[in-house]
Amino acid sequence: MKLLLVEDEEQLASSVCSYFSKEGDVCEVAANFSKATDKLYAFSYDVLLLDLMLPDGDGLSLLKEVKENWPEMGVVIISAKNALTDKLQGLERGADDYLPKPFHLAELNARANAVYRRRKQEGKRTIDFKEIELNLENHEARVHNTALDLTRKEYELLHYFIVNQNRLLTKQAIAEHLWGDYMDTMDSFDFVYQHIKNLRKKIISVGGNDYLKTVYGAGYKMKEES
The missing domain is CATH 3.40.50.2300 (Response regulator)
Incomplete structure (x- = not known):
């Protein structure tokens, strides 16, 4: 939030x-x-x-x-x-x-x-995207009912993608959402790529699909596989 x-x-x-x-x-x-x-x-x-x-x-x-x-x-x-x-x-x-x-x-x-x-x-305590489920009260993420071992920032990143599914999110927008004013002290947005890379790896490791799509030169989208 x-x-x-x-x-x-x-x-x-x-x-x-x-x-x-x-x-x-x-x-x-x-x-x-x-x-x-x-x-x-x-x-x-x-x-x-x-x-x-x-x-x-x-x-x-x-x-x-x-x-x-x-x-x-x-x-x-x-x-x-x-x-x-x-x-x-x-x-x-x-x-x-x-x-x-x-x-x-x-x-x-x-x-x-x-x-x-x-x-x-809309008052929900959980939100879902395909096989991914987020519990909004205990900040837990599951794939095929298997808990993901996420850092707090990785959880917030996944949540941000799910509530903005099918929208293009730029690296700057992601950085602003997760770090706010502290973003101004950072030299580049490379850390955004690293967080997304780690999130992808953890989802795939428990049998999930990779829905985080790179839009080259623009940013990222979370969308169902075509």
Whole structure:
């Protein structure tokens, strides 16, 4: 799961992103309205964690822009503005959930994951592609009911391919999804090829087919064999 946290309180932002990173997710931070819009137009996200009180703009206005331009993105409002009118306005404008400050990080994680499941997998706890099955709760992958020994990044890569099956995914898009802001510190995208190579090898080793197709000069697709 890839999240964008819009929060100007630096310590809270650091704690939230650290927690999600430990859970294996990619979490990026925007400290204000302007930086949030820059990131939203530059990258793709699964869930937006939105504070309503921003130093340079109104969080509800940002929510409106998100719903107009990225309606598939899940939104959880996290705000100290706990008035009923704020909560109702946020939900009426398309937010999926509202969590008042202060909150427990475990609860925020649970709510963000619930929104993600509803948005991406329609509430399913498992998703399938041919003989491959992913368990979304324990992050386990199976082929012909045999568990795959995957790293967390390999699991996330496989999940990303399955939910985007038959779509062309560039190396840059894959890198951005799995590593977020940390991608800027990397010299090349060679690590993407290595992860895909390892994933292919592990799937084939337990009797699975290779559905990860290289589109030379463009990227990769996951599709059924022709």
